[in-house]
Amino acid sequence: AQTVTQSQPEMSVQEAETVTLSCTYDTSENNYYLFWYKQPPSRQMILVIRQEAYKQQNATENRFSVNFQKAAKSFSLKISDSQLGDTAMYFCAFMKQEDSGAGSYQLTFGKGTKLSVIP
């Protein structure tokens, strides 16, 4: 079974500053995917960024980037130029590569980090 650990229950950052959210995971799988999801006060889960474990290059999506360290099983999220709309719960999630294309591809979530962007 996989576990995902987010050690920072709450964080805050000044608007326009940069913040890094930590995530570590434990798995015996070699092929998997990692995700960061955002859940704003509306409770709608939104995919922020994803990373394939077989890719060495860190994923980036505009102001969001990750630092993926496979050997250390670490997957942190960096938010640059923080905006008030970034205020939300952020969940790190793990998905193992299924043996067949018809696999269920379940997500395992961490407990989340509540990020507050301060004006």
Place this chain on the structure above:
Amino acid sequence: GAVVSQHPSRVICKSGTSVKIECRSLDFQATTMFWYRQFPKQSLMLMATSNEGSKATYEQGVEKDKFLINHASLTLSTLTVTSAHPEDSSFYICSARMGQGPYEQYFGPGTRLTVT
């Protein structure tokens, strides 16, 4: 595109009654749908995985007779909470997976269930 809806968004029911929550993929066919439960200030806990036309696969500890899941079509899955009790009060979220790949999973806006 890739929108998932849930209905109702909020529901209050009396203890002992049953309540049905619908999850629809509006503009795509969902090969798999997932049902999660989220307690206040906590993470999402997977309850079950359902594929169209087959029985749902429940996670350990989830009562399949209490949480009935039906995935009758490629765009609709329902979760029925039977004989609801106050401890069933929670936020229920569905997600739908499009295609066969690992990425295309989209979440509904959730349903707040309160059992009085």
